[in-house]
Amino acid sequence: MRVLGIEGTAWAASAAVYDGEGDSESEDESVFIETDAYQPESGGIHPREAAEHMGEHVPEVVQTALAHARDLAAEDPTHEDGDPPVDCVTFSRGPGLGPCLRIVGTAARSVAQRFDVPLVGVNHMVAHLEIGRHQSGFASPVCLNASGANAHILGYRNGRYRVLGETMDTGVGNAIDKFTRHVGWSHPGGPKVENAAKDGEYLDLPYVVKGMDFSFSGIMSAAKQAYDRGEEIEDVCFALQENVFAMLTEVAERALSLTGSDELVLGGGVGQNERLREMLGEMCAQRGAQFYAPDNRFLRDNAGMIAVLGAKMYAAGDTLAIEDSQIDSNFRPDQVPVTWRSGESVSQPVTDEDEVQGAEATVTIEPDRVVKRRVPRSYRHPALDERLRIERTREETRLTSEARQHGVPTPAIYDVDPQEATIVFERVGETDLRGALTEQRVRNVGRHLATIHEAGFVHGDPTTRNVRVAGLGNDAADDRTYLIDFGLGYYTDDVEDYAMDLHVFAQSLAGTADDPETLLEAAEDAYRAVGDEAVLAHLREVEGRGRYQ
Numbered sequence: 001m002r003v004l005g006i007e008g009t010a011w012a013a014s015a016a017v018y019d020g021e022g023d024s025e026s027e028d029e030s031v032f033i034e035t036d037a038y039q040p041e042s043g044g045i046h047p048r049e050a051a052e053h054m055g056e057h058v059p060e061v062v063q064t065a066l067a068h069a070r071d072l073a074a075e076d077p078t079h080e081d082g083d084p085p086v087d088c089v090t091f092s093r094g095p096g097l098g099p100c101l102r103i104v105g106t107a108a109r110s111v112a113q114r115f116d117v118p119l120v121g122v123n124h125m126v127a128h129l130e131i132g133r134h135q136s137g138f139a140s141p142v143c144l145n146a147s148g149a150n151a152h153i154l155g156y157r158n159g160r161y162r163v164l165g166e167t168m169d170t171g172v173g174n175a176i177d178k179f180t181r182h183v184g185w186s187h188p189g190g191p192k193v194e195n196a197a198k199d200g201e202y203l204d205l206p207y208v209v210k211g212m213d214f215s216f217s218g219i220m221s222a223a224k225q226a227y228d229r230g231e232e233i234e235d236v237c238f239a240l241q242e243n244v245f246a247m248l249t250e251v252a253e254r255a256l257s258l259t260g261s262d263e264l265v266l267g268g269g270v271g272q273n274e275r276l277r278e279m280l281g282e283m284c285a286q287r288g289a290q291f292y293a294p295d296n297r298f299l300r301d302n303a304g305m306i307a308v309l310g311a312k313m314y315a316a317g318d319t320l321a322i323e324d325s326q327i328d329s330n331f332r333p334d335q336v337p338v339t340w341r342s343g344e345s346v347s348q349p350v351t352d353e354d355e356v357q358g359a360e361a362t363v364t365i366e367p368d369r370v371v372k373r374r375v376p377r378s379y380r381h382p383a384l385d386e387r388l389r390i391e392r393t394r395e396e397t398r399l400t401s402e403a404r405q406h407g408v409p410t411p412a413i414y415d416v417d418p419q420e421a422t423i424v425f426e427r428v429g430e431t432d433l434r435g436a437l438t439e440q441r442v443r444n445v446g447r448h449l450a451t452i453h454e455a456g457f458v459h460g461d462p463t464t465r466n467v468r469v470a471g472l473g474n475d476a477a478d479d480r481t482y483l484i485d486f487g488l489g490y491y492t493d494d495v496e497d498y499a500m501d502l503h504v505f506a507q508s509l510a511g512t513a514d515d516p517e518t519l520l521e522a523a524e525d526a527y528r529a530v531g532d533e534a535v536l537a538h539l540r541e542v543e544g545r546g547r548y549q
């Protein structure tokens with residue numbers, strides 16, 4: 001089949017023709033892409049200027065792509081005179097800048113009507129991840145989307161791509177671009193930071209990971225301040241890349257660990273950064289996972305990825321009536337019913353082994369005790385790596401004990417060596433909550449989180465893997481449900497931090513449970529009984545935040 005794709009969510013006026021079968025990548029498929037990039041004269045992307053750019057250049061790139069489709073059709077023995085040159089028209093429906101999307105939508109509808117072929121509306125972020133899955137042939141990978149306006153980790157489960165973690169403020173590319181605007185560099189800033197970083201040395205900047213979520217605002221203000229007080233720009237760029245990309249790599253590793261997957265694909269314009277790809281590749285190699293990043297022409301915004309996903313959707317019969325084809329500038333990837341792929345979920349069955357490779361540590365399980373060592377992560381800058389390992393070991397020791405004092409079941413600590421980043425714990429539970437989800441256990445977690453919040457600290461990473469359960473096969477309500485792995489915890493009285501703990505737990509349920517909504521309600525009920533209602537209200541706010549900034 002031949003499929004026309006049209007992209008124009010922000011800066012790339014782009015059209016493409018995919019020629020192939022639509023299933024996994026084959027040697028005789030081809031993707032032709034024609035793009036005209038909008039380059040702001042000053043500052044960042046101006047929505048009005050960007051829309052003008054689309055108005056002017058989308059028709060041109062579409063004409064070029066259609067000319068290519070006609071050439072392909074002329075060589076195609078099954079194509080008859082009078083047949084349309086393409087079988088369907090696919091377009092980016094969102095997310096993106098409204099004025100730009102409307103132009104793309106109009107163009108797509110008019111081409112589809114002219115040739116009397118079906119129309120397919122594609123989620124741009126799902127296209128960013130599907131292109132890597134298509135080309136790699138991975139069955140059910142964890143996907144890291146690192147683009148301008150977004151940054152999230154996704155995994156497929158039960159008919160949707162679930163957001164396992166994401167930025168709590170701006171997209172990663174936008175964060176970098178804001179810094180470069182501050183220092184007076186032209187848009188886009190990403191490649192300039194990459195270049196300058198080549199001659200830089202490390203300096204300390206914030207590093208903010210909360211479970212599988214992360215935020216860039218603190219590190220970006222610190223980077224601007226460092227520049228303003230006269231630090232070398234090369235050093236600021238270097239440290240910025242080291243911290244921001246280590247954060248993304250860490251959450252990607254956390255997602256691999258949480259789901260048990262051993263495949264990672266990268267998508268989005270920031271994925272063009274070699275340092276980011278190097279870190280991800282190294283992390284995957286170290287844990288025996290496979291890593292795939294598409295070529296640059298498929299990472300930055302391009303209509304090729306739209307055409308490839310569009311082809312899959314078309315083959316699955318997932319087309320749109322013209323009257324239902326309105327754009328959606330806040331279109332989230334988890335809103336898309338996934339019609340085009342088989343049901344294999346990212347999450348694999350849990351196995352209890354003697355040695356567990358967690359997201360950060362290697363845990364050796366002995367009959368009565370476990371030894372947890374935060375092994376150096378070679379993808380991270382050594383100074384950052386040492387700082388994180390020592391800090392987290394200290395915090396974990398302190399908060400594990402403190403939680404116990406408040407009546408929350410946690411393992412006893414037998415020994416600790418911060419310099420070696422090693423803790424020896426009592427062995428608790430029979431399995432992780434991930435493999436033994438029940439309403440009662442989830443309720444216990446809700447109550448435990450409320451208890452530690454009332455005591456003034458957060459867990460920082462309360463996923464279903466960081467809860468151990470005992471009393472399997474025993475339906476008694478008082479199962480022991482232990483919280484472990486307090487390494488990302490800290491003292492705080494900010495309701496936002498408490499809500500984030502619950503949000504992290506909710507996301508991990510979404511990533512591992514078949515029925516996350518009921519379980520989550522149970523957890524919230526139990527939380528409400530001990531904790532502060534304001535935290536739950538704030539959780540609603542966190543969940544409702546539009547991330548398209």
Ligand SMILES: C[C@@H](O)[C@H](NC(=O)OP(=O)(O)OC[C@H]1O[C@@H](n2cnc3c(N)ncnc32)[C@H](O)[C@@H]1O)C(=O)O
Nearest residue numbers: 009010147148149150173188190191269270273300301
């Ligand atoms: C919704 C859609 O419009 C949006 N698209 C988008 O952000 O364009 P994309 O091509 O995926 O990414 C552009 C970003 O990618 C960054 N970028 C490009 N080359 C880079 C590099 N070598 N290193 C770091 N960042 C880079 C740019 O600075 C810019 O912020 C998105 O996907 O979020």
Ligand SMILES: Nc1ncnc2c1ncn2[C@@H]1O[C@H](COP(=O)(O)OP(=O)(O)OP(=O)(O)O)[C@@H](O)[C@H]1O
Nearest residue numbers: 257356358359360361363411425426427428465485
């Ligand atoms: N005290 C314990 N008793 C029994 N099992 C444990 C204990 N501590 C850890 N484990 C097992 O080891 C796994 C990894 O431990 P932990 O979560 O502390 O490491 P981690 O590297 O920080 O992991 P992650 O960051 O992926 O959650 C746990 O999911 C659990 O199965």
Ligand SMILES: [Fe+2]
Nearest residue numbers: 147268269301
């Ligand atoms: Fe994009």
